[in-house]
Amino acid sequence: xxxxxxxxxxxxxxxxxxxxxxxxxxxxxxxxxxxxxxxxxxxxxxxxxxxxxxxxxxxxxxxxxxxxxxxxxxxxxxxxxxxxxxxxxxxxxxxxxxxxxxxxxxxxxxxxxxxxxxxxxxxxxxxxxxxxxxxxxxxxxxxxxxxxxxxxxxxxxxxxxxxxxxxxxxxxxxxxxxxxxxxxxxxxxxxxxxxxxxxxxxxxxxxxxxxxxxxxxxxxxxxxxxxxxxxxxxxxxxxxxxxxxxxxxxxxxxxxxxxxxxxxxxxxxxxxxxxxxxxxxxxxxxxxxxxxxxxxxxxxxxxxxxxxxxxxxxxxxxxxxxxxxxxxxxxxxxxxxxxxxx
Amino acid sequence: xxxxxxxxxxxxxxxxxxxxxxxxxxxxxxxxxxxxxxxxxxxxxxxxxxxxxxxxxxxxxxxxxxxxxxxxxxxxxxxxxxxxxxxxxxxxxxxxxxxxxxxxxxxxxxxxxxxxxxxxxxxxxxxxxxxxxxxxxxxxxxxxxxxxxxxxxxxxxxxxxxxxxxxxxxxxxxxxxxxxxxxxxxxxxxxxxxxxxxxxxxxxxxxxxxxxxxxxxxxxxxxxxxxxxxxxxxxxxxxxxxxxxxxxxxxxxxxxxxxxxxxxxxxxxxxxxxxxxxxxxxxxxxxxxxxxxxxxxxxxxxxxxxxxxxxxxxxxxxxxxxxxxxxxxxxxxxxxxxxxxx
DNA sequence: CTGAAAGCGCTTACAG
DNA sequence: CTGAAAGCGCTTACAG
Numbered sequence: 253x254x255x256x257x258x259x260x261x262x263x264x265x266x267x268x269x270x271x272x273x274x275x276x277x278x279x280x281x282x283x284x285x286x287x288x289x290x291x292x293x294x295x296x297x298x299x300x301x302x303x304x305x306x307x308x309x310x311x312x313x314x315x316x317x318x319x320x321x322x323x324x325x326x327x328x329x330x331x332x333x334x335x336x337x338x339x340x341x342x343x344x345x346x347x348x349x350x351x352x353x354x355x356x357x358x359x360x361x362x363x364x365x366x367x368x369x370x371x372x373x374x375x376x377x378x379x380x381x382x383x384x385x386x387x388x389x390x391x392x393x394x395x396x397x398x399x400x401x402x403x404x405x406x407x408x409x410x411x412x413x414x415x416x417x418x419x420x421x422x423x424x425x426x427x428x429x430x431x432x433x434x435x436x437x438x439x440x441x442x443x444x445x446x447x448x449x450x451x452x453x454x455x456x457x458x459x460x461x462x463x464x465x466x467x468x469x470x471x472x473x474x475x476x477x478x479x480x481x482x483x484x485x486x487x488x489x490x491x492x493x494x495x496x497x498x499x500x501x502x503x504x505x506x507x508x509x510x511x512x513x514x515x516x517x518x519x520x521x522x523x524x525x526x527x528x529x530x531x532x533x534x535x536x537x538x539x540x541x542x543x544x545x546x547x548x549x550x551x552x553x554x555x556x557x558x559x560x561x562x563x564x565x566x567x568x569x570x571x572x573x574x575x576x577x578x579x580x581x582x583x584x585x586x587x588x589x590x591x592x593x594x
Numbered sequence: 595x596x597x598x599x600x601x602x603x604x605x606x607x608x609x610x611x612x613x614x615x616x617x618x619x620x621x622x623x624x625x626x627x628x629x630x631x632x633x634x635x636x637x638x639x640x641x642x643x644x645x646x647x648x649x650x651x652x653x654x655x656x657x658x659x660x661x662x663x664x665x666x667x668x669x670x671x672x673x674x675x676x677x678x679x680x681x682x683x684x685x686x687x688x689x690x691x692x693x694x695x696x697x698x699x700x701x702x703x704x705x706x707x708x709x710x711x712x713x714x715x716x717x718x719x720x721x722x723x724x725x726x727x728x729x730x731x732x733x734x735x736x737x738x739x740x741x742x743x744x745x746x747x748x749x750x751x752x753x754x755x756x757x758x759x760x761x762x763x764x765x766x767x768x769x770x771x772x773x774x775x776x777x778x779x780x781x782x783x784x785x786x787x788x789x790x791x792x793x794x795x796x797x798x799x800x801x802x803x804x805x806x807x808x809x810x811x812x813x814x815x816x817x818x819x820x821x822x823x824x825x826x827x828x829x830x831x832x833x834x835x836x837x838x839x840x841x842x843x844x845x846x847x848x849x850x851x852x853x854x855x856x857x858x859x860x861x862x863x864x865x866x867x868x869x870x871x872x873x874x875x876x877x878x879x880x881x882x883x884x885x886x887x888x889x890x891x892x893x894x895x896x897x898x899x900x901x902x903x904x905x906x907x908x909x910x911x912x913x914x915x916x917x918x919x920x921x922x923x924x925x926x927x928x929x930x931x932x933x934x935x936x
Numbered sequence: 937c938t939g940a941a942a943g944c945g946c947t948t949a950c951a952g
Numbered sequence: 953c954t955g956a957a958a959g960c961g962c963t964t965a966c967a968g
Contacts, residue, residue, distance in 0.1 A: 259719075259961085261960095261961055261962085262961065262962065263961080271938075271939085272938070272939045272940075273939090273961090273962080273963095274938070274939060274940080274941095274963080274964080275937090275938060275939075277962065277963060277964085278937095278938085278963090278964095280962090280963095281963080285937055285938085286937065286938080287937060287938090290937080290938085302717075304714075304717035304718055305718065305961085305962075306654075306718060306719045306960085306961050306962065307718035307719060307720045307962095308650060308653050308654045308659060308719055308720070308960085308961080308962090309654055309944090309960070309961030309962040309963090310961080310962055310963075311650050311944095311962090312648075312650045312651050312654050312943095312944050312945070312946085312960090312961080312962070312963095313943080313944055313961080313962045313963040313964080314944085314962085314963065314964095315944065317650060319698075322699075324687075337680060338679060338680055341699075345666075345699060354698055354699070354700055354720070355698070355699035355700075356661075356696055356697070356698055356699075357664075357687060357696065357697035357698075357699055358696055358697075372646075375644075375646030376646055376647065376648060376649035377601075377648045377649060377650055377945095378649045378650070378696070485886065511882075514886065540853075540883070541882070541883070541886070544827065544856065544883070544887075545886075545887065545888075546887075546888045601944095601945085603944095603945055603946085604945065604946065605945080613954075613955085614954070614955045614956075615945090615946080615947095615955090616947080616948080616954070616955060616956080616957095617953090617954060617955075619946065619947060619948085620947090620948095620953095620954085622946090622947095623947080627953055627954085628953065628954080629953055629954090632953080632954085647945085647946075648944085648945050648946065649946095650944085650945080650946090651944070651945030651946040651947090651960090652945080652946055652947075653946090653960095654944090654945080654946070654947095654959095654960050654961070654962085655945080655946045655947040655948085655959080655960055656946085656947065656948095656960085657960065719961095
């Protein structure tokens with residue numbers, strides 16, 4: 253058995269300092285009504301005894317945990333490998349730390365789902381707020397949290413046309429619009445867009461931006477073709493081949509993730525097409541891959557770390573002011589590279 | 595303000611079920627001494643009232659948090675981008691979930707250090723065990739945890755020749771030995787090894803394995819040159835150029851991380867060398883990059899997810915049996931690819 | 937400026 | 953098989 257060290261409590265400090273536990277407690281929480289002399293004396297004893305307040309007892313008494321629960325992407329396997337995740341995590345930790353909040357990585361058991369985890373976190377009082385990293389259009393969890401008036405925020409856009417409080421996202425329509433416009437300005441006229449699943453809000457937004465740019469530039473909608481796939485290399489390769497075989501002489505491909513764009517470039521090169529000379533390619537997320545592959549790929553940086561940091565701040569405001577925050581937008585940046593002649 | 599929902603407590607359930615709070619508590623914890631009839635009745639009331647035990651109160655009473663504190667790599671910025679991290683995290687979460695433990699991502703404020711975070715976690719009783727993801731040779735934190743007899747484990751090898759309890763690692767010497775032997779069997783005779791900093795145990799181990807393989811195959815030690823650098827592409831490029839300029843006709847390079855190996859390959863190709871025809875290259879970590887770059891790179895898979903999962907189990911055994919576990923070894927696998935003619 | 941007391945919501949020996 | 957009581961280590965109105 254682990255040796256039971258005798259925990260030093262507030263009572264021990266009180267006894268040694270010759271004051272009451274209440275006073276010690278007030279010193280801990282910097283209550284200004286305690287005299288300077290008493291404060292110093294108590295602090296001295298705390299130090300001498302090596303006292304540290306027990307967070308759990310404090311949480312119980314205060315009815316708050318100073319902890320934010322993190323709901324990770326559904327399929328951690330894949331999602332964790334996307335650099336978006338660690339970058340967002342970094343922002344989350346940074347913001348939480350600044351406010352002295354901890355992050356609880358709660359565990360969704362296999363066979364279970366997010367919603368269950370969310371309810372569990374709320375009902376057991378383990379956390380003061382919940383940060384959801386998925387961004388499906390449908391979301392029982394956010395509905396539930398809203399009903400319970402429990403502080404939360406979502407990275408991405410959880411629902412369409414319903415309500416847009418408590419989430420943090422890029423302006424995906426605008427980003428897609430800018431990227432497409434940039435390609436049109438480069439002279440491209442037949443563009444393909446490869447997206448993720450249509451159940452993702454981000455997909456819908458990027459399609460809108462893509463179409464809008466075509467329209468504004470007088471490009472026939474039929475020359476803007478949309479392919480729906482997954483966030484992996486295979487999707488890129490598959491559609492690249494389709495694009496070649498279509499015989500429609502595309503001159504640009506926009507992919508919704510760099511790994512997809514990478515697959516597109518690879519397949520083109522295998523088939524003897526040159527990027528960017530024969531066809532331009534651009535992606536999203538500005539990942540390591542987009543920077544380091546043979547033909548560096550133009551890509552939209554979405555600033556995942558800021559998304560994470562802002563999401564935490566939304567929760568904190570929700571906790572402290574009880575406000576359901578409006579949607580917060582994080583800026584994006586297009587990094588222009590060789591795959592589009594830059 | 596957030597609406598204060600009246601929390602349903604054990605007392606409410608007790609009242610409705612016509613029993614004492616003690617009995618309800620026993621039902622919650624599946625105490626077998628409670629009669630079947632009482633149990634059913636209590637469960638029914640719990641359900642009817644929507645009761646969920648308060649984890650914080652429970653933790654205080656039990657003097658345990660059922661939470662494991664995770665100490666992330668020092669410089670989260672860089673480290674989080676290494677795929678090792680998310681993969682290990684996945685294993686950690688999986689193992690913790692299975693045992694119904696939560697993970698606390700504790701925040702090391704900037705300007706502070708790991709050790710401080712560790713002490714804070716221990717002294718505030720926020721966690722029952724600590725998992726350290728860094729693996730320096732020197733480590734105040736592990737010393738401290740050992741002295742306090744506080745359950746912990748480390749991924750990697752924290753110290754040399756001192757004590758080897760409570761950590762989980764690959765057999766880095768063996769892995770390096772195997773990889774080197776494989777290259778020697780391919781006919782290579784002048785090998786370069788590019789490592790990370792010498793303060794890392796993994797560096798020392800891989801150097802040992804490298805040298806041992808050379809020795810066993812009667813290759814002159816002078817033909818096995820060691821370069822010390824960082825875990826990035828630049829290191830690879832820099833030493834690749836040195837290798838070319840040395841005029842020593844190297845025929846293989848082993849890099850301690852795929853991103854370094856990638857830099858090596860890039861620089862060689864820029865200089866007109868062919869990989870693998872002119873020189874072979876191999877790396878460690880079997881990252882996406884090693885699989886997806888133009889010349890796929892032979893790499894050692896270290897199974898980061900298993901390292902994470904095992905690290906959690908070591909902590910759990912430490913918590914429950916009080917045993918300082920011996921070192922646990924996780925297997926590795928060499929993936930042979932084009933960069934070494936496979 | 938400080939203390940006595942009640943309370944946060946559980947658990948668990950002890951007694952029956 | 954079940955209950956009354958004490959306790960986990962804090963916080964915080966209330967009173968002075």
